[in-house]
Amino acid sequence: KQEVTQIPAALSVPEGENLVLNCSFTDSAIYNLQWFRQDPGKGLTSLLLIQSSQREQTSGRLNASLDKSSGRSTLYIAASQPGDSATYLCADIIQGAQKLVFGQGTRLTINP
Amino acid sequence: DAGITQSPRYKITETGRQVTLMCHQTWSHSYMFWYRQDLGHGLRLIYYSAAADITDKGEVPDGYVVSRSKTENFPLTLESATRSQTSVYFCASSDGGQETQYFGPGTRLLVL
Numbered sequence: 001k002q003e004v005t006q007i008p009a010a011l012s013v014p015e016g017e018n019l020v021l022n023c024s025f026t027d028s029a030i031y032n033l034q035w036f037r038q039d040p041g042k043g044l045t046s047l048l049l050i051q052s053s054q055r056e057q058t059s060g061r062l063n064a065s066l067d068k069s070s071g072r073s074t075l076y077i078a079a080s081q082p083g084d085s086a087t088y089l090c091a092d093i094i095q096g097a098q099k100l101v102f103g104q105g106t107r108l109t110i111n112p
Numbered sequence: 113d114a115g116i117t118q119s120p121r122y123k124i125t126e127t128g129r130q131v132t133l134m135c136h137q138t139w140s141h142s143y144m145f146w147y148r149q150d151l152g153h154g155l156r157l158i159y160y161s162a163a164a165d166i167t168d169k170g171e172v173p174d175g176y177v178v179s180r181s182k183t184e185n186f187p188l189t190l191e192s193a194t195r196s197q198t199s200v201y202f203c204a205s206s207d208g209g210q211e212t213q214y215f216g217p218g219t220r221l222l223v224l
Contacts, residue, residue: 031210043202043215044155089155098143098162098209099170104154 002027002094006103014111015082021075021106023090028068033092034100035064035075044089048075052095080110115139118203118216126224131190133219135203143206144186145213146170146178148199155202161186162209193223 003026013019023033032051036044048057048064050073056065063076073090087107091100116137125131135144146158147170157170159178167178175197177189186205190197200220204213 034212036215041218043217044204044213046212046214049212091155093210098160099157100145100155100213102155104152 002030002092002101004090004092004101004103006088006090006106008106009104010107010109012109012111013080015080017080018076018078019080019108021077021088021090021108023073023075023103025071025073025092025101027094028071029095030068030092031095031097033064033066033073033090035062035073036089036091038087038089038105040086047088077108082110082112084108085110116203116205116214116216118201118219120219121217122220124222124224125193127193127195129193131193131221133188133190133201133203133221135186135188135216137184137186137203137205137214137216139205139207139214140183141205141207141214142183143209143211143213144180145204145206146176146186146188147202147204148172148197149202149218150199158188158201190221193221195223197221198223 034049035047050066061078087105089105091102119134145160147155161167161180203216206213
């Protein structure tokens with residue numbers, strides 16, 4: 001059974017810093033991996049999707065990488081801003097499956 | 113408005129009552145999903161649907177019923193609500209089973 005883990009559960013950094021959020025998964029036979037953002041009391045917003053054949057994806061200040069051999073993905077946020085404060089979740093889909101398996105998220109706080 | 117909507121946004125009910133949560137999407141996505149989000153468990157898939165009249169169980173289907181008579185609607189029914197079904201419920205849709213999922217704003221359900 002696929003398990004997705006995100007450590008740490010919470011992270012607080014000063015504004016302007018570059019930071020990395022971590023995601024690990026137990027089954028390397030993934031089809032893709034997705035990063036989401038969730039603001040308090042809101043739904044999830046898709047940030048980036050990395051296909052299994054890709055090593056990374058970029059969108060603005062966000063860069064997500066994927067290393068299937070080590071079972072890891074990272075989300076890099078450059079020049080963090082208070083508006084980046086949210087919970088970030090990663091989720092993957094196993095080859096042949098149609099179900100996302102979510103990590104429990106990292107709650108990020110950017111301090112002005 | 114285009115997108116994915118859920119109703120009601122908040123619901124309080126009593127143990128044993130039947131409750132239906134509604135989900136509507138305007139993209140004509142073939143796939144729709146129901147998740148519940150609980151502290152300590154993260155997001156867990158309840159049911160999903162690959163097309164109208166095609167549904168399948170997720171990780172935690174017990175106590176729930178779904179139907180999909182039209183592509184754009186995917187209601188979730190709690191046949192006899194229990195306190196353990198107190199949760200935040202999210203609906204999502206995607207263009208394919210392994211594509212980016214787009215989430216609704218959620219329904220907060222309290223079962224007394």
